[in-house]
Amino acid sequence: MLEKLTKWRKSFPIQETKKIDEVNIPKHIAIIMDGNGRWAKQKGLPRIAGHREGMKVINKVVRRANELGVEILTLYAFSTENWKRPKTEVDYLMKLPERFLSVELPKLMEENVKVRLMGSIENLPEHTRNAVNKAVKETANNSGLILNFALNYGSRFEIVEAMKRISEQIEQGTLTANEVDENLLTAHLMTSELRDPDLLIRTSGEIRLSNFMLWQIAYSEFWFTDVLWPDFSELHLDEAITVYQKRARRYGGV
Structure with a gap:
């Protein structure tokens, strides 16, 4: 029955959400970008193909969040547990920040985005550290959206x-x-300079936190979706925000 219900839900395309209340935009959105491997498997492709497609989604989500006036966008890019994956996959994942930033850095500069990193950077390959450090340095004076990458976090x-x-x-x-x-x-x-997330999004249908910002999300609103990360779009982000705006945040009060 549950399987049929899931298939039924997925059979409906996402509808354009109601107009977003521009006054009640979550200031900090954190996203667990999950489902790249499953997306690739469904299409008979290697897992790295899913990661490549997932990388393309980031710039769309960043742009939409910036348009809406989101102040901080934290993306869970690579966890401390992800080192357990096959070496070929890990090596590819470590190249993604360099590939993403080499193409997107000029756009991020143009859109006044400030790149930030949280995680254990000393354990990253030198080429990964160099790419991230360059982006952090070159966007340091930007005053728009803070793009906070959780890398080896x-x-x-x-x-x-x-x-x-x-x-x-x-x-x-x-x-x-x-x-x-x-x-x-x-x-x-590592987030001492940032406010706690108002909204946590996780893609791919998994309903767990996977060791992500456990302290910081104590009072965050959660939004889970079956959509795999490579299929995540601006409309899905809008949907998550409109759902967030319907909730009453009481912080333990009444």
Whole structure:
């Protein structure tokens, strides 16, 4: 029955969503871009073909988010667990930032987008680090949408590293245990300069967080879709935002 219902839902093309309330745009949208491999498998293509198509979606989503006035767009590009994948796939994934930015950087500059990175960059190949660092440096003075790439990122690792730094300060006597609170921990995370996500989107039908921004999304609104990332469009982003705008965010209140 569930399988039939899923097929029934997918049989309907996405309809143009109602007009978006421009006053209530989520300021920070985080996306778990999932389904590249399944998209390729469905078409009898190698997994890397799915990643290549998925990369093309990013510029459309960035452009639409910028048009709508979204302030921050965080994209989960590569997790700390993704190193477990076959070496050929990992090697290809590590080349994608360079390929994407070599083509899109002039457009990002033109659209006033500021590129940012969160993750353990020292473990990345040199060519990947160089491409990302170049984009971060060249867009540093831009004042528009912040495009925050989560690359070699894992939330548990992030929180553990934050606690290590806080523990060191306690050992050194510059901080007491009583001073440790939510604000202090937040200030030691990789997103310390960013507001928490208002809306989390995950594609491909999976309903889990996959070690992504576990602290930061405590009060985010979630929107899950069966659409695979290479098929994700501006209309899907609009749909997620209109659903978000219908929800009441109480933060534990009434």
